[in-house]
Amino acid sequence: MPAPTLDDHLNAFVSTSSADCLAVADVVRKLAGAAVEVREAINLGALGNAFAGIAATNAGGDVQKDLDVLADEIFLNAMAGAPVALFASEELENPVVLDREAPIAIAIDPLDGSSNIETNVSVGSIFSLLPVVRPLEGSGMETFLQPGSSQLAAGFFVYGPQLALVLTLRAGTHIFVYSPRQNTFVEAYRDVQVAHKASEFAINASNYRHWDAPVRLYIDECLSGSAGAHARDYNMRWIASLVADTYRILIRGGVFLYPGDSRKGYGRGRLRLLYEANPIAMLVEQAGGLATDCVTRTLEIQPTALHQRVPLVFGSASEVTRIEHYHAEADQIGGRSPLFGHRGLFRS
Ligand SMILES: O=P(O)(O)OC[C@H]1O[C@](O)(COP(=O)(O)O)[C@@H](O)[C@@H]1O
Ligand SMILES: [Mg+2]
Numbered sequence: 001m002p003a004p005t006l007d008d009h010l011n012a013f014v015s016t017s018s019a020d021c022l023a024v025a026d027v028v029r030k031l032a033g034a035a036v037e038v039r040e041a042i043n044l045g046a047l048g049n050a051f052a053g054i055a056a057t058n059a060g061g062d063v064q065k066d067l068d069v070l071a072d073e074i075f076l077n078a079m080a081g082a083p084v085a086l087f088a089s090e091e092l093e094n095p096v097v098l099d100r101e102a103p104i105a106i107a108i109d110p111l112d113g114s115s116n117i118e119t120n121v122s123v124g125s126i127f128s129l130l131p132v133v134r135p136l137e138g139s140g141m142e143t144f145l146q147p148g149s150s151q152l153a154a155g156f157f158v159y160g161p162q163l164a165l166v167l168t169l170r171a172g173t174h175i176f177v178y179s180p181r182q183n184t185f186v187e188a189y190r191d192v193q194v195a196h197k198a199s200e201f202a203i204n205a206s207n208y209r210h211w212d213a214p215v216r217l218y219i220d221e222c223l224s225g226s227a228g229a230h231a232r233d234y235n236m237r238w239i240a241s242l243v244a245d246t247y248r249i250l251i252r253g254g255v256f257l258y259p260g261d262s263r264k265g266y267g268r269g270r271l272r273l274l275y276e277a278n279p280i281a282m283l284v285e286q287a288g289g290l291a292t293d294c295v296t297r298t299l300e301i302q303p304t305a306l307h308q309r310v311p312l313v314f315g316s317a318s319e320v321t322r323i324e325h326y327h328a329e330a331d332q333i334g335g336r337s338p339l340f341g342h343r344g345l346f347r348s
């Protein structure tokens, strides 16, 4: 029997669920079409000089590259033809109001990992679908200030060796791979499960000196391998492309950390709550993993601004729990715990 397609999956979802599900399914179909367009733009050489030049600065102050802008336009156009009331993007300071009567709002990172564009590493697009809060006033900020637990669906596309869609409709996390022959996404993994325990960590270790003590402790222990507190050897991976790092963790377990650190502007990390951390957190939780800002479960964080940053730690439950535990210990006893005592918790 041939593997089910994305359409089969969406049709099954619509038939078992309520009215808004029809709209969610329609939005996901149109996002998938847009992702194929973005993929084509990349294949046409958009990673090269013509597209990878520095264009401007986006709402968050990051360097914006031409492919970021192109991807943003492609997704915005696609959403204009979908039942979407509000479109918020990493690349736009304020949300765009599309069809006020429509039930869905989208927050999107149209091109994630764009610092890698010119190196031909996998990049992606991350999306979060929310129910519109009524009455819809102005540009709908109230809608976007709902916690991640309110998401109706979440997912990301990876423009890697394969074009893949990782999707949750709040019932498991599933992976679909684009088949050019069938011109559609085909199910590759149903109900992915993040291994409970894992021996692979992902962090930008060049920031070691800027991390807080609990993060340093955890990474020191990983580096100590089988001789250390975790009593096993670890492998390290850092693709510096959130979508690619997440995909790997979904497939073979592990933990990802982008904590807050002492660099100017990085007190709350680098990643954005609404269109990076929240959708990734829902995908990971739906696959049996955990996601946290080191203190609070990511999906329970109350957003206060569209582009706010958040520390993000996610992946295999046993690793995430351990990292949360170190932070709780450090908070409660100011480093006088035996856990940190002889390790110099608050060194420098
Ligand atoms: O370069 P750093 O500091 O390691 O940060 C890498 C992180 O930044 C990001 O590229 C941020 O996303 P954008 O490319 O959308 O700004 C993530 O994909 C990645 O995990
Ligand atoms: Mg990003």
Ligand SMILES: [Mg+2]
Binding pocket: 068, 090, 109, 110, 111, 112, 113, 114
């Ligand atoms: Mg981006």
